[in-house]
Amino acid sequence: MELFSDKPGDEGLIGRERRLAMLAVMTTTTMAVFDGSMVNIALPQIARSLQISSSDAVLVSNSYLLSTAMTLAIFAAFVKQVGFRVQFTMGLSVFTLASLGCALSSSLPMLVGMRLLQGVGAAAVLSIAPAIFRSIFPNRLLGRILGVNALLIASVTAIAPVIGGTLISTLSWQWLFIINIPFGLVALLLTQRAIPGKQSSGREAFDIWGGLLSAIMLGALIMTANTFSQAGEVGIDLDTLLTALLYAAVSMVSGILFFQRQKRAPKPLLPLQIFASSRFSLAALTSLASFISQGIIFITLPFLFQNVYGYSAFGSALLFTPWPLGIILAAPQAGKLADRYSAALVSTVGLCIFVVGIALLALLPEQASIWDIGLRSLLCGIGFGCFQSPNNRELLSNVSRENSGYASGILAIMRTFGQCLGGAFVGVILAQYSLSNGTESSFILREAQGVKVSLWVAATATMLAIIISFSRLRAVQKGAKGAQ
Structure with a gap:
């Protein structure tokens, strides 16, 4: 496999060591994606099990996001103190032990506390995962490994709702956290063997x-x-x-x-000179706008499928699978193209496909077939798959390897805040369309209107991402002329 081939002048690790390090990072990524995708499905059961309200159960999800967001920038800089291996081991250990604590929780305060710890552990590893790829792979393969990573995330996202629903229906919500423990132990063993340690000697001021x-x-x-x-x-x-x-x-x-x-x-903590590169800054802003759009859609679609079209939660999960399937089809090819052509151009084309898919979802008729919904969602996934890995490559390749940890943290912050802001927009919009009482049919009508408005807001955010992305194409051209 070319990802593990060696050529003269290659940076990073040799092919055999590269494979083990990649497995360590991707196993941890699988844990984090599974955890985030499956816990939301279990919130109603958690509320019944702990005898709490639905609004209180939402704290189980929000506490994880809050602690992750608050510590991402800290861990992106702290890696300079201890190196990739030590920080990755610390974060992975905290995440795995906190997963066990979540499974053993018998009250809301204990579960929320364990979720806060999980978020800290997740921030420690997610803030540096792309930087580890930058460290262990040569630049000629950076786009491809980021494409493979996007493929993994999409695949896990696609099967997580089905696995989560199966675990909840056959066992209990605690098993959503127990499943992290064997994954965590395997990842810890791989981390000790393959993740590179601290490159520089001595301790730096923090x-x-x-x-x-x-x-x-x-x-x-x-x-x-x-x-x-x-x-x-x-x-x-x-x-x-x-x-x-x-x-x-x-x-x-x-x-x-x-x-x-x-x-x-x-x-x-965050050297401001990394923003001196316009290509880096524009890639970060493009990522923020696109994840605002994705955050809106990911929260909106379940309301569309269940409350408007009347599908069950399990049917809604199946209807969502064309999106990650589109990413699975597009991301690896987009990563390869980004290694050969302009990553900014490839990601801009992906955004254009993405916004067309969003518009088609917003224009869904009242009686839409499964195939119609699926094809429009598939187009969104293809567009986002074409955008994400080339944009990540553009961001990471426009900082020095020494600052790749900071760049990785910026990437994680843009993703987290984009999704959070997208969720906030949906909450505000749907609240405005649920203010008055009425019949069930009027509720469905208002819900459908709120969903459509949310989707058009997502399309607007994507158009903003396209405008930002087009502006960086000029920066690429200026850089090419300067090099000549």
Whole structure:
């Protein structure tokens, strides 16, 4: 297999060691994707088991996202202190032990606490996973390995709802966490054998104040979005607005202080010079806008399938599979194309396909067939698959290898916040279409209207991503002319 071939002048590890390191990273990625995809399905059962309300059960999902978002930037910088192997081992160990704690939880506070720890462990590994690929693979194969990684995520996303539904119906929700333990042990063994350690000697100063400010900034921003998304049927009242404004103000003030700190700190948490590359910055912004769109659609489609078209939860999961199937078909080929041609161009074409697919979903008729829904979702998956791995390659290849950990953290932050903001938009929109009481048919009509508005907002976010992506094509052309 070419991914493990060796050529003179190759950077990174030799082919045999490359294979084991890739397995360690991908096993951990599988755990994280399974965990995120399956837990949401189990929330109703968790609520019944712990005798809590549905709104309280949502904390099980949100606590994981919150702790992940708050610590991503910290771990992207902390890897400089300890190296890939130590941080990956620490994060994987915390994630695996916290999974056991989740399975043993008998109350909501204990389960939420374990989920917070899981999020910290996930941030430690997810913040550096792309950087590890950059470290162990030569630049000529970077697009392909990122394409294979996107293929893995899509495949796991496709089968996770089915496996989760099977585990919940035959065993219990605890098994969604127990399944992480054997995966974690295997990944730990592979990590010790294959993940590279610290490259430089000696310890560097760590920006503690920068870490605290970044955690407050990111956490408060997540809470701002969650405040709007949890407004519910009462809509956005004065108390909701004031709470959201308070969180936003905390996020803004801590953000200003964070960036001032980064300018003065001798060893900043996030070196601002990495944003000097316009191609890096534009790739990051493109990623943020596209994940806002994906976050909107991933939350909207279950409402469309179940509340509007009347499919069961299991049927809804099956209807969703064409999307990851499209990524499976497109991502590896897009990765190969990105190694041969302009990654920015390939990802821009993918976004154009993606926005067409979203528009077609928004234009679905009242009585849509399974094939009609599936084909439109498939087109979205193909477009996103063509976009994601080339865009990741563009972002990672426009920083030095020494700063790849920071770039990897930026990539994870863009993904997390994009999905979070997308979810917040859906919560606000659907709340506005669920304010009044009425018959079941009027509820379905309002729900359908809210879903369509959400999908058009997703299309707008994707158009913004296309505009940003087109602007970086000019940066690529200027760079090519400068090289001549």
